[in-house]
Amino acid sequence: MWTLAEFNGLEAPTARAELLACCASPEWADAVGEARPFESLDRLLDFSDRAYAELDADQIDLAVKAHPEIGTRAEERDTESAWSRGEQSAAQSSDQRVKGELAEANAEYREKFGQVFLICATGLDSETILAEAKRRLRNGAAEEAAETASELRKIVQLRVGKLVTE
Incomplete structure (x- = not known):
């Protein structure tokens, strides 16, 4: 969507809005936006990942809530919804x-953990996603929170790579 030079030159509110499509945590978007300019895409991705690692559980929960349920189609016309449709395309069995x-599995997961089942679906077929949902339903709350945060981290990195190119 943006070259690195263009991204570095965006006005702060525009950069923040674009970053929120990658991760709906305002703290993360602000940290990454304020750290500009980046010398390279690798530096951006590295900083993005370090900023993600600093998020607390509330910010991660906020970001997770922005994701549609796996296997459903995000209908909005914004960037995040378009990315979600692409990422979940193989899950559309x-x-x-x-x-x-x-x-x-989604309903059982929501009842048990109080949120959507989140997985970095890029490249995964629907059978694999279903198997992962069933496996993760056996997790305890702490173990699942860690897995969800890890999956979100993968999604964020993929999306930053879609947002900015060298």
């Missing part, structure tokens, strides 16, 4: 059994 089981 035409197999009704898989769709039904994934919907059940």
Whole structure:
């Protein structure tokens, strides 16, 4: 969407809005936006990851809440929704059994953990995603919070790489 030079030159409110499409944590978006200019995409990605590592559980929860349920289609026309549709494209199974089981797993997950099941779905097929949902339903709350944070971290890095190119 932006070259590194363009991204570095964005007005602060525009940069913040663009970064929030990568991660809906205002603290993360502000930290990354304020650290500009970056010398390279690698430096941006490195800083992005370090800023993510500093987020507390509330900021991670806020970012997770911005994600649609896996296997459902984000219908909004914003950048984040477009990325979500692309990232989940392989999860859009035409197999009704898989769709039904994934919907059940999503409901069970939401009931158990109080949020959407989040996974970095890029490159994963619907069967793999379903198997991961079922496996993670066996986690305790602390273990699942760590896995969710790890998956979100992957998504954030992928999205920063989509937002800014060298």
